[in-house]
Amino acid sequence: MDRKDKDLAFMLRYENIAWYEDGKVKILDRRIYPKEIKFVECVDYKDVKQAITDMVTQSAGPYTAAGMGMALAAYQCKDMKLEEQINYLKNASEVISHARPTTVNRMKMITSSCADVGIEALKKGNSAIKAIFQRTIDSLERRYGRMSEVAVNLVNLFPKKGKIMTQCFGETIVGCMGREIKRQNKEIEFYCPETRPYLQGARLTASVLKNQGFKVTVITDNMPAWTIKEKKIDIFTSAADTICMDGNIVNKVGTMQIAICAKHFGIPYFVTGIPDEGKYLENIVIEERDSKEVISCNGIRNTLEGVEGYYPAFDITPPEFVSAVVTDQGIYSPYNLKEYFKTEVEQYY
Incomplete structure (x- = not known):
């Protein structure tokens, strides 16, 4: 199979x-990559849930x-009776999907679909493990394929030659965007907070x-x-x-302030992704992570004992600061x- 991750970064x-x-x-430990290439091994689906909670993997x-x-989870319950396996998969779906509160809606789509194909396989006398694994690969292929269309x-x-600022790590769109820039033969450099x-x-x-071959500058x-202003982004x-149906954009904390700056300086802010049907501002729960993550960096504490931290993991950018939402089907207000x-x-998921 000519996979859709072809020519993308490691x-x-x-x-x-x-x-x-x-x-x-x-799971590749993104908390330490690229300084170190290390994989966290999980032997229980609850370990996977915890790895997601602990931000071993992100985006x-x-x-x-x-x-x-x-x-x-399907492997863990493979020797149980049919009804026990079905209940086990349903429970695993619920546990994994709630690893992080702000993304429960998307995660539930994934884990519920996995449970469904696994249960269907079991009822037919087939392997739930193989069915769920294949469903996950199919999901990756579908997501990479559609994000390739978003990238186009x-x-x-983008201008023929220009400077682009990003925020946090957009995973699939970052790689697909880079691949598409090369395909369109544009000369782009990046600034990454x-x-x-x-x-x-x-x-x-x-x-x-x-x-993927680009000039990249990191800023604080x-x-x-x-x-x-100075680099003429x-x-x-x-x-x-989350792309709310009312145009509010939930993304890594810091996105809103850059969007405000972009509007002030007259440059567009383009959000990429698939709108979250049924999701509105009033449905959003902003995850607040352990404040210890703020008062330390790379395992080194930066404050005196007793100093407190505050860590909202996401912020919400109102639609008036969003120039367009770029999707696989086109560009939307x-x-x-x-x-x-x-x-x-x-x-999508």
């Missing part, structure tokens, strides 16, 4: 995201890990784009406004953890996202 290859094999799931990585975790629409908006405290921009986005999280773009669903849309 960490975007399917096996290097999360992979089930022989009763184990291995779209948890979606792959969730599917592989469901294959592991996004890169069409570091994205503390896990430094996904510095370690992950910058690594992928560098691996308090530099975007000045950088937009042309476009700000990010993926989104944040105010008319319902148009996206006027044609039948294949399940």
Whole structure:
């Protein structure tokens, strides 16, 4: 099979995201990549859930890990009676999908579908493990394929030669965007805010784009406004953890402030992804992570004992700061996202 991760960076290859094999799931530890290439091994689906919670994998990585975790759950219950296996898979689906509160809606789509195909296989006397594993690979192929279409629409908006600012790590769109820039023969360089405290921009986005042959400059999280002005940035773009139907964009904390700066300096902010049908601002729960993650970085504490931290993992950018939402089906205003669903849309996750 000519897979859709062809020509993408190391960490975007399917096996290097999360992979089930022989009763184990291995997940690339993105908390330390690229300084060190290390995989966390999970022998229980609850280990996979915990790895997602602990941010061993981030961005779209948890979606792959969730599917592989469901294959592991099927392995764990393979010697049980049929009804026990069915209940086991349903319970695993619920547990894994709630690994992080802000993305439960998307995760539930994945784990529920995995449970469904696994249960269907069991009722036919087939392997639930193989069915769920194949469903996860099919999901990856579908997601990479559709994000490749998003990338075409996004890169069409880029100048022939220009400077792009990103935020956090958009996973699939970052790699597909880079591949499409090469295909369109455009000369683009990137500025990546570091994205503390896990430094996904510095370690992950910058690594992928560098691996794919681009000039990349990392800046600290308090530099975007000045950088937009002084370096004459042309476009700000990010993926989104949730694209609400009312145009509100949930993404890694820091996105809103860059969007505000982009509007102030007159450059567009293009959000990439698939709108989340049925999701609105009032449905959003912003995950607040352990404050210890803020007062330390790379395992080194930066404050005196007793100093407190505050870590909302995401923020919400209102639609007035969003120039367009770039999807696989075209480019939409944040105010008319319902148009996206006027044609039948294949399940993305």
